[in-house]
Amino acid sequence: MDIWQGTSHNNRGRNPSGIYAIMESLQSSIMSADGQLPSVRARPRLLLMGLRRCGKSSIQKVVFHKMPPNETLFLESTSKITKDNINSFIDFQVWDFPGQIDFFDPTFDADSIFGEIGALIFIIDAQDDYLDALQKLHVTITRALAVNPNIHLEVFIHKVDGLSDDYKIDTQRDIQQRTSDELADVGLDNVTLNFHLTSIYDHSIFEAFSKVIQKLIPQLPTLENLLNILCSNSGIEKAYLFDVLSKIYIATDSSPVDMQSYEICSDFIDVVIDVSTIYGYDRPTPSLPPTSTSTTTPTDPDSAGSIIKLSNGLVLYLREINRYLALICLMRSEALDKHGLVEWNVGCFQKAIEEVFDIEKRSGVPTPGGPEEGGEGVRIELAIV
Numbered sequence: 291m292d293i294w295q296g297t298s299h300n301n302r303g304r305n306p307s308g309i310y311a312i313m314e315s316l317q318s319s320i321m322s323a324d325g326q327l328p329s330v331r332a333r334p335r336l337l338l339m340g341l342r343r344c345g346k347s348s349i350q351k352v353v354f355h356k357m358p359p360n361e362t363l364f365l366e367s368t369s370k371i372t373k374d375n376i377n378s379f380i381d382f383q384v385w386d387f388p389g390q391i392d393f394f395d396p397t398f399d400a401d402s403i404f405g406e407i408g409a410l411i412f413i414i415d416a417q418d419d420y421l422d423a424l425q426k427l428h429v430t431i432t433r434a435l436a437v438n439p440n441i442h443l444e445v446f447i448h449k450v451d452g453l454s455d456d457y458k459i460d461t462q463r464d465i466q467q468r469t470s471d472e473l474a475d476v477g478l479d480n481v482t483l484n485f486h487l488t489s490i491y492d493h494s495i496f497e498a499f500s501k502v503i504q505k506l507i508p509q510l511p512t513l514e515n516l517l518n519i520l521c522s523n524s525g526i527e528k529a530y531l532f533d534v535l536s537k538i539y540i541a542t543d544s545s546p547v548d549m550q551s552y553e554i555c556s557d558f559i560d561v562v563i564d565v566s567t568i569y570g571y572d573r574p575t576p577s578l579p580p581t582s583t584s585t586t587t588p589t590d591p592d593s594a595g596s597i598i599k600l601s602n603g604l605v606l607y608l609r610e611i612n613r614y615l616a617l618i619c620l621m622r623s624e625a626l627d628k629h630g631l632v633e634w635n636v637g638c639f640q641k642a643i644e645e646v647f648d649i650e651k652r653s654g655v656p657t658p659g660g661p662e663e664g665g666e667g668v669r670i671e672l673a674i675v
């Protein structure tokens with residue numbers, strides 16, 4: 291059997307016959323130049339800010355606590371900063387701020403709030419007059435950047451469910467233009483701001499959060515690389531790695547994301563994971579996987595999985611990777627003629643993912659710090675389907 295080995299980041303399209311492998315050293319990318327492990331850091335924070343009633347608490351409840359969107363109508367106004375610990379494949383915190391927060395109040399400790407690595411998400415109610423919100427956005431950005439120039443700045447143009455497509459685009463263009471003019475006036479013309487059109491009534495809020503969270507995952511290039519290899523060897527058209535709790539996708543292969551495939555994959559999680567949680571085997575908390583790389587890697591027989599054939603000839607495939615993550619793929623139905631090989635490949639992928647996150651745990655780096663700590667160096671050997 292041929293063996294192919296490589297270390298490139300995008301191995302798509304280079305299909306060797308036989309076994310495909312990437313091999314890199316395990317610890318090198320995590321250790322610092324002097325060979326020491328970095329110190330343990332705090333959880334990355336996502337700060338939700340914006341004017342009163344713009345939808346901050348609703349977003350937090352819908353995305354991280356599975357609250358049905360209609361129930362957000364009854365949420366009380368937030369009067370003090372609420373910190374929500376999210377324990378998942380990476381542990382992070384979501385801070386919900388009261389709308390009336392005053393940066394010039396002496397009790398507002400900007401250094402400790404903006405100082406930690408993470409993202410600032412500013413929410414603008416697109417169904418309301420947004421000039422006051424833009425004013426607040428500019429003050430917030432200026433204040434945050436003064437403390438932490440590396441903070442990721444994200445703007446959610448929110449509640450767009452009530453707007454026509456044309457109006458959405460016009461609103462986004464107007465907000466972007468006004469913001470960049472305003473920032474240029476105060477000498478902040480090189481600031482990178484990311485804009486997202488969101489609503490809690492469809493998948494857009496999950497998509498936006500996926501993009502925000504992905505920036506906080508140092509292992510992202512490795513995960514994308516593993517997904518690319520899995521796709522090109524298993525007849526998979528599109529693959530997502532989802533956080534099961536929030537339905538945020540933390541990585542996908544490098545083919546373009548289309549909303550329809552994302553939505554169908556996201557809905558599939560609800561069906562399979564909910565049913566398996568209610569009726570399935572109650573698995574214990576997983577222990578850390580062994581550190582050695584074995585060549586016998588069957589899929590965990592206890593992990594939930596499901597396959598649905600769609601009317602357009604594609605197949606929807608789900609495999610639970612661990613208690614936090616699920617792999618969901620759209621694949622050609624012919625690929626299932628060699629179902630055993632697909633299962634083998636997914637089993638290898640599952641093991642590689644465990645290793646990616648295990649390296650972080652073993653190295654004493656529980657949370658991501660930056661793209662230079664990419665968690666690279668995981669070995670995967672796949673069969674060609």
Ligand SMILES: Nc1nc2c(ncn2[C@@H]2O[C@H](COP(=O)(O)OP(=O)(O)OP(=O)(O)O)[C@@H](O)[C@H]2O)c(=O)[nH]1
Nearest residue numbers: 342343344345346347348362363367368389489490
């Ligand atoms: N149409 C629509 N309404 C939304 C959306 N998100 C939130 N809302 C509504 O907006 C209202 C205010 O939401 P909250 O989440 O309480 O707003 P908040 O920003 O946390 O408010 P404060 O705590 O007062 O700062 C609620 O009635 C929500 O149902 C959305 O995407 N679309």
